[in-house]
Amino acid sequence: MAMQTLPTFFISHGGGPWPWMMDQMGGRYDQLAAALRQMPQRVGATPKAVLMVSAHWEEPEFAVMSSPNPPMIYDYGGFPDFTYRIQYAAPGSPHLAEQVLDLLGQAGIAARLEPERGFDHGLYAPMAVIYPDAKVPVLQLSLKRGLDPRMHLAAGRALAPLRDLGVLLIGSGLSYHNLRMFGPAAQAPSAAFDAWLQDTLVFSEPAQRAASLIAWEQAPAARQAHPREEHLLPLMVAVGAAYAEPAARVYHEDHFFGGISVSNFMFGGS
Numbered sequence: 531m532a533m534q535t536l537p538t539f540f541i542s543h544g545g546g547p548w549p550w551m552m553d554q555m556g557g558r559y560d561q562l563a564a565a566l567r568q569m570p571q572r573v574g575a576t577p578k579a580v581l582m583v584s585a586h587w588e589e590p591e592f593a594v595m596s597s598p599n600p601p602m603i604y605d606y607g608g609f610p611d612f613t614y615r616i617q618y619a620a621p622g623s624p625h626l627a628e629q630v631l632d633l634l635g636q637a638g639i640a641a642r643l644e645p646e647r648g649f650d651h652g653l654y655a656p657m658a659v660i661y662p663d664a665k666v667p668v669l670q671l672s673l674k675r676g677l678d679p680r681m682h683l684a685a686g687r688a689l690a691p692l693r694d695l696g697v698l699l700i701g702s703g704l705s706y707h708n709l710r711m712f713g714p715a716a717q718a719p720s721a722a723f724d725a726w727l728q729d730t731l732v733f734s735e736p737a738q739r740a741a742s743l744i745a746w747e748q749a750p751a752a753r754q755a756h757p758r759e760e761h762l763l764p765l766m767v768a769v770g771a772a773y774a775e776p777a778a779r780v781y782h783e784d785h786f787f788g789g790i791s792v793s794n795f796m797f798g799g800s
Contacts, residue, residue, distance in 0.1 A: 534575050536693045537799030538686075538772045540701040540765040541566065541656055542781070542792045543585075546606035547613040549658040558787060565781030565794055566659040572780060572796060578696035579623045579667040581630065581689070583682075583764040584652030585703040592634060592641035592685060593672040596627035600669070601648035618654035623667040626697065630671060630689065637688035639681075644672070652702045677763050679744045686770020693798070699771050701764030705793045706755045713788035719751035721784060724791035726750050731769070731777040731795050739777075743769060765795075772797030 548559050570576070586605055587593075600622045604614045627643055634641040653670055671689075674681055689699060705727060706720040726749040730742040743766060746752060746759075756762045769777075781794035 533694060533696055535798065536573055536575070536577060536696065536698050538693065538699045538701070538768040538797045539569065539780075539794065540703070540705075540768045540797075541794045542704045543652050543656045543702045544704075546609050546651055547616055547655060549655055550613055550616050551610070561783045562781065562786070562792075563659050566656055568780070569660045572799060573698055574799065575696070577666055577698035579626050579669070580657070580661070580698045580700060581626065581669060581671060581692060582653050582657075582700045582702050583671045583673065583767045584650055585673070585707075585761040585764055586650040586652040587647070587670060587672040588675050588677075588760065589644075589672040590675050592639060592674050593644040593647070594627045594630045594641060595622060595647045595669040595671075596624050596643040596645045597622045597647065598624055602654065603648040603650045605650045616654075618649060618658055618664055620649075620657065620661070620664040620666060620668040622669050626667070626692075627669055629692065629695075630669075633688050633691060634685060637684065639685055639688055656700075656702055671767070673760060673763050677759050679746060679763070679766050682763050682766035683740060683743065683770040683773075686767040687773055688770075689767070690771045690773070693771060699768060701766070701768035703761035703764040705762075706790050707761035708754060708757055710757075711754065712790065715789075717784075717789035717791075719754035720789075720791040722750035723752060723755035724782070724784075724793055727793060727795075728779055732779060736774040739769065740773070768795075768797055
């Protein structure tokens, strides 16, 4: 029986170790958590592995996590002591890491294996909600320093064959990421940029979608939404891997942390 082609996703992963602190969050993450919990149903099959591109890992060239048992990286500050001992004990996948390296190489994209790298919170915060039993093998692909949209779209296109092998590709960032403009001040710029994202991803033809993403800095409130674009670039990989396929917005709220518009998107799938 032919294997299902899995969709790809771009998700907003939230701040720090929030899934372990839901009681202290005052409901701020309830809608995001509900959307992430729905993802396995949207995927439609248990993936053989998850390949995640996190906003929190950049390298001079693309790097692929290759540890069979990746450690944890507590890449946040100011949280309770217990959050520096939490575990998301999913196995890695050295075999898939080699496949990723091979596919990128075939496309002429330089990449290397990284055997020491651990999971950062851009991976384990959402994964603790999506697949809480931590049984699905998981690995990360870094961003490439310079954050060139074309390069990340190209990397996604190179990795598209993994979708036919049962690999779920997720770009993990935030659709709005300006830590100096949160709460009510973020309402207008985040709404403007989020509306542009929706129009670009959901309602544009594939070639236009790619062209708009390459020129994302021309979007309304672009640099207010992303003073630095590391939380946007995982989107490019997810779009590239589902280049000609339709998109759907699968999560949206306009009052995240007091007024921020944020969204998640699915590409391909039903």
